[in-house]
Amino acid sequence: MSGVINRIIVLGGGTAGWITAGILAKKHARNLSNQGIKVTLIESPEISVVGVGEGTWPTMRKTLAQLGVSETQFMRECGATFKQASKFVNWVNAKGDVYYHPFTEPQGFNKVDPAPYWQSVVEPTCSFSEAVSFQQYLCEQGLAPKTIANKEYEVIANYGYHLDAAKFITLLRKHCISELGVEHISDTVERIEQASCGDITCLQTKEHGAQLADLFVDCSGMRSLLLGETLKVPFVPCDDVFLADTAIATQVPYINEHDPIACHTISTAQEAGWIWDIGLQERRGVGYVYSSKHCSEEQARKTLANYVGLEEVKTAKKINFKPGHRKIFWKNNCVAVGLASGFLEPLEASALMLIEASANYIADQLPANKELMPITAKRFNAIMLKKWRGVIDFLKLHYALSERTEPFWLEHRDTQSIPNSLQELLSIWRYSSPSEYDFTDNVEAFSAASYQYILYGVGFKSDFSQMEHIYNQGELAKKQLQMTKIRIDQLKYNLPTHRDLINKVNSLGFAKL
Amino acid sequence: MSNYVLLDPVKHQDIKIKPHSNFGFSKNQHHASLVVHEFGAAASSFPVVYMKEPTQGQFRAVGLLGLVAGHNVFFTEQEWLAVHVPSAFLRAPFELGPDPEKDKTLTIYINEQSDYVNNSQGEALFQNGEPSQFLHQVQDKMSEYYQQEQVSHEFTQKLLSLSLLKEIELVINFSDGKKTRVKGIYTIDEEALRKLPDTDIVELNKQNYLLPIHAMLSSLVQVNRLIKHHNHCSENTILGVQMRANAGE
Numbered sequence: 001m002s003g004v005i006n007r008i009i010v011l012g013g014g015t016a017g018w019i020t021a022g023i024l025a026k027k028h029a030r031n032l033s034n035q036g037i038k039v040t041l042i043e044s045p046e047i048s049v050v051g052v053g054e055g056t057w058p059t060m061r062k063t064l065a066q067l068g069v070s071e072t073q074f075m076r077e078c079g080a081t082f083k084q085a086s087k088f089v090n091w092v093n094a095k096g097d098v099y100y101h102p103f104t105e106p107q108g109f110n111k112v113d114p115a116p117y118w119q120s121v122v123e124p125t126c127s128f129s130e131a132v133s134f135q136q137y138l139c140e141q142g143l144a145p146k147t148i149a150n151k152e153y154e155v156i157a158n159y160g161y162h163l164d165a166a167k168f169i170t171l172l173r174k175h176c177i178s179e180l181g182v183e184h185i186s187d188t189v190e191r192i193e194q195a196s197c198g199d200i201t202c203l204q205t206k207e208h209g210a211q212l213a214d215l216f217v218d219c220s221g222m223r224s225l226l227l228g229e230t231l232k233v234p235f236v237p238c239d240d241v242f243l244a245d246t247a248i249a250t251q252v253p254y255i256n257e258h259d260p261i262a263c264h265t266i267s268t269a270q271e272a273g274w275i276w277d278i279g280l281q282e283r284r285g286v287g288y289v290y291s292s293k294h295c296s297e298e299q300a301r302k303t304l305a306n307y308v309g310l311e312e313v314k315t316a317k318k319i320n321f322k323p324g325h326r327k328i329f330w331k332n333n334c335v336a337v338g339l340a341s342g343f344l345e346p347l348e349a350s351a352l353m354l355i356e357a358s359a360n361y362i363a364d365q366l367p368a369n370k371e372l373m374p375i376t377a378k379r380f381n382a383i384m385l386k387k388w389r390g391v392i393d394f395l396k397l398h399y400a401l402s403e404r405t406e407p408f409w410l411e412h413r414d415t416q417s418i419p420n421s422l423q424e425l426l427s428i429w430r431y432s433s434p435s436e437y438d439f440t441d442n443v444e445a446f447s448a449a450s451y452q453y454i455l456y457g458v459g460f461k462s463d464f465s466q467m468e469h470i471y472n473q474g475e476l477a478k479k480q481l482q483m484t485k486i487r488i489d490q491l492k493y494n495l496p497t498h499r500d501l502i503n504k505v506n507s508l509g510f511a512k513l
Numbered sequence: 514m515s516n517y518v519l520l521d522p523v524k525h526q527d528i529k530i531k532p533h534s535n536f537g538f539s540k541n542q543h544h545a546s547l548v549v550h551e552f553g554a555a556a557s558s559f560p561v562v563y564m565k566e567p568t569q570g571q572f573r574a575v576g577l578l579g580l581v582a583g584h585n586v587f588f589t590e591q592e593w594l595a596v597h598v599p600s601a602f603l604r605a606p607f608e609l610g611p612d613p614e615k616d617k618t619l620t621i622y623i624n625e626q627s628d629y630v631n632n633s634q635g636e637a638l639f640q641n642g643e644p645s646q647f648l649h650q651v652q653d654k655m656s657e658y659y660q661q662e663q664v665s666h667e668f669t670q671k672l673l674s675l676s677l678l679k680e681i682e683l684v685i686n687f688s689d690g691k692k693t694r695v696k697g698i699y700t701i702d703e704e705a706l707r708k709l710p711d712t713d714i715v716e717l718n719k720q721n722y723l724l725p726i727h728a729m730l731s732s733l734v735q736v737n738r739l740i741k742h743h744n745h746c747s748e749n750t751i752l753g754v755q756m757r758a759n760a761g762e
Contacts, residue, residue: 148570149697508569511673513680513699 003369005037005214009203011189011226012219013043015165015352016338018172020217020359022067025180027363037366040183041176042203042211047221054278054285055083055265055349056160058103061153063356069175071152072509077171079281080163081502084135084145085264086348092458093403094269099127099457100139101348103158105449106132107487108480115433115452116464117477128456132480134487142260144501147494152510156495160349162265162278162285185211192230199332200226214370217362218336222343227326227336235342237324241396241417243408244273244345245323248300248316249287252308263498267347268307271295272408275307276346281502289345292320294408321345329384330377333370335362342388347398350391350445357387357443383443390445393422397451400426401458429455431466517608517622522639525623530647531635536602537628540588543579545599548661549668552725556732558595559587559739563669563678563699572669572678572699579739580685580695580751586742594742600658606630607651609659621655668722675713677705677726683736684755691749701729 008028010021021041030036064074074080085102092099106114114132122131129136135157138145145157176182191204202212218226227233239245254261266277273290288304295303297318305313325342329335337358344350361383367376396419399412411417418426425438434451455462464471496504518524539545544564547555552574555561560577576599578585587594606627612620623630636647644652672678679702683695706726709717717723736754744750 147567149565149567150570504570508571511565511570511572512676513678 003371005366005370007038007040007213008215008217009211009213010039010041010217010219011043011203012221012338012340013041013169013173014219014221014338015169015172016340016355016359017041017043017217017219018169018176019063019352019355020219020337020362021182022172022176022180023063023356023359023363024217024366025176025182026067028366029181038183039181040185040211040213042185042187042189042205044188045186046188054162054165054280055086055276055346055352056163057349057353057356058155058158058160059353059356060160061155063360065153067172067175068179069171070512072505074171075161075502075505076509078161078163078167079283080161080168081261081279081281082145082263082498083160083162083265083349084157085139087139087262087264087266088398088457089266089268091267091269091274091398091402091404099453100129100133100136100264101450101453101457102129102133102135102139103160104133104135105447106452106480107134107484108476109449112473112476112480113433113435114477114480115456115462116471117474118481120474121478121481129453132484134484134491137488138491138495139262139264141492142263142497142499143492143495144263144498145495146501147496148501148504148508148510150510151513154510156491159263162280164280164285189225192226194230197332198231200230200334214333215366215373216334218334218340219338221339222321224326224336224340226334227329227331227340231331231334233326233328233331233336235322235324236327237322238344238392239323241392241419242323242345243291243293243412244289245321246292246297246300247287247289247319247321247345248297248304248313249285249319250304250308250313250316252284252286254283258499261498261502265349269402269404269409270303270307271406272300274347275304277307281506289347291408294406294411325388328377328381329358330380332377333373335377335380337362341384344388344391344395347395348391348446350395353445354384354387354391358384386441386443387445389419389421390439393419393425394446394450394454396422397454398458401455401460425451429460429462431463433462433464515624516626517610517624519610519613520607520621520623520638522642522644526639526642527632527637528630529632529635529637530606531629531631533598533603533605535591535593536588536598536605538605539578539585539602541583542585543582544575544577546601547574547576547599547665548658549574549665549722549725550661551597551600552728552732554597555599556728556735558597558735559732560735561729561732563672564697565699572673574665574669577698577736577739580683580736580743580754581693581747584743584747586739586746589746600661604654604658607655609655619659621652668720668725671717671720671722672701672726675705675709677702677709679705679758682757684757686752686754688750688752700733701726703730 008024010017021039025039028037029039085100088099090097118131138157145159146155177184185208187205187208189203190206193201195201200216202210204210216226261279268275272295273288275288278285286308288300290300301313301316321343323344326336329341338355361380365376367373400418402409434448436448439448552561555576562577563572564575566573578587606624606629608622609619610622612618637645638648639645678699680699685693740751
């Protein structure tokens with residue numbers, strides 16, 4: 001039968017490549033009666049892998065479970081830890097201000113919006129995230145989001161992971177090849193051949209000849225070999241929105257093997273960017289994302305050294321990047337996933353989330369035949385563009401409301417640099433809180449709850465008085481805030497410390513049931 | 514109250530151990546740990562299930578002694594109502610614990626706070642500084658228990674490796690209108706058992722594991738006995754219990 005998709009080639013063996021190949025193979029790999037699709041991953045032995053981000057969203061639990069990876073094995077082999085939130089330090093005024101973006105929605109968020117009420121109930125010193133969610137307390141106390149008696153992927157408090165990207169790739173590769181039947185070709189692509197319509201027909205490899213396929217997934221990294229270089233899809237930069245273009249990364253060992261491990265990513269604002277601090281099992285991953293226009297490499301190294309408490313950082317790795325994304329993500333019979341589709345600073349760990357979302361879409365919506373592919377591509381592009389714009393708006397929100405006065409921060413607040421979509425939302429939120437009406441599409445990257453955590457975290461004040469007559473759920477809201485406190489009292493005696501749980505995962509492991 | 518300490522010929526030379534009566538120490542205990550050897554007998558009295566031990570998360574076989582936390586329905590001031598007595602109860606006031614002098618060796622500990630422990634009634638542990646006949650019996654019982662624990666552990670690992678356990682949820686309806694959900698109870702997955710390949714079944718049979726597996730299955734009906742006993746001694750009676758296959762979170 002013509003037009004049927006018989007083979008998919010994924011080009012690139014980084015996180016994006018293996019996650020996509022795994023999800024595709026899990027759903028479509030040839031079964032015993034030889035029905036299904038052959039999934040092949042081609043990676044060059046010569047190209048080194050960029051480990052994108054070490055933080056994940058809670059979506060990763062579902063992704064791993066779906067791929068059939070054991071959570072215990074994953075955590076042991078990837079040096080992984082649990083992530084319950086992002087903590088933002090000095091983002092408002094550089095005087096030690098702190099707010100959280102926890103993975104758990106405000107208590108009772110589906111019943112009542114806490115935004116108009118919380119301030120009249122709690123102490124003036126209590127922050128929004130502290131008032132509406134128990135998770136900030138868990139993070140501040142260094143408590144884990146579950147116990148060793150919970151089964152794999154089961155949660156008490158919603159969580160994602162911090163992971164060692166290089167180890168993660170090793171695990172995914174092994175699992176995809178031996179468990180999911182992904183064909184693995186380690187070879188260099190020398191030439192890409194196209195049909196007259198533009199479709200890619202085959203990849204000419206150095207030692208494995210011509211590799212033909214019906215669909216090509218470009219996971220070749222920032223180079224975007226298939227979608228960008230071959231199919232000439234332009235890159236849409238957003239360096240007018242984001243000023244950071246450089247990152248230096250380093251690793252910091254724990255001083256003592258019993259040192260607490262942070263159960264959240266710590267992002268600390270600096271004069272020309274921000275420093276990430278991610279606690280893995282064996283070490284912390286720390287890095288400075290900054291604008292080279294506002295800060296020399298020497299200064300950046302000094303800032304990073306100062307943060308980790310050293311004279312200088314020697315092992316710092318430098319990465320240059322340009323924020324932005326491809327104009328479209330699926331053209332002809334080629335779809336890009338991961339860095340090949342775009343890059344944004346890792347402020348909210350959106351990179352892996354976008355990979356998971358793209359891979360799931362491709363696997364779930366795979367066209368039944370090639371004739372349908374233009375329609376699938378059009379739909380995919382619309383959805384992914386929306387996601388990228390959502391991430392851009394959300395990341396920008398962190399900058400747009402800062403009160404810091406260094407040139408980097410002032411430029412970041414320049415109205416010209418704030419997307420219209422975000423400006424509109426901010427206008428609306430002057431008089432009401434972020435709600436589901438602002439994010440009507442279920443493909444939206446960040447939810448109203450996330451926007452509330454940032455907006456009210458940085459101290460934004462919506463003026464609810466103009467519509468006072470609609471805010472009559474004070475009692476219900478108060479009840480939710482009380483329930484948050486009760487929940488904290490229940491959890492603080494039952495949850496182990498993060499380090500303790502990691503030790504138990506290594507010695508005992510989670511049960512499968 | 515419990516305070517287990519290493520058994521010490523000097524410190525404990527004068528104490529005596531009272532005989533078992535109605536197992537009063539278990540009054541507030543709604544489950545008791547079991548070894549696989551007693552599953553058959555235990556199933557004649559109460560549900561035999563698995564639960565997870567909270568600090569290590571390991572599966573542990575238990576007999577359910579009540580449906581309300583902290584309430585053992587088989588305890589009465591007069592007598593123990595069940596036909597079977599969990600072997601764990603018969604070990605009281607002794608337990609096994611690590612030997613501080615020898616690595617990876619277990620030795621006997623005694624609960625000094627136990628009601629069994631006194632200076633006047635029952636059996637002495639030491640005579641003239643030497644272990645008494647009674648203490649020798651205790652030692653034999655403890656070493657037998659240690660063997661049984663090992664076998665029970667292997668049995669549990671077998672159930673897990675064959676995916677024969679499943680989680681169930683008990684939904685308990687009380688006469689005051691309240692509903693309680695009890696999670697974290699695991700029993701044999703009958704369907705998985707039926708689908709086991711012949712070779713696995715033969716192996717289970719050779720290891721003498723089929724009896725305890727079937728004992729667990731048939732013991733579930735004893736939930737009705739728990740309800741009956743509960744309703745005899747509580748005002749807030751149980752109207753019914755639904756047992757559901759747990760659908761995850």
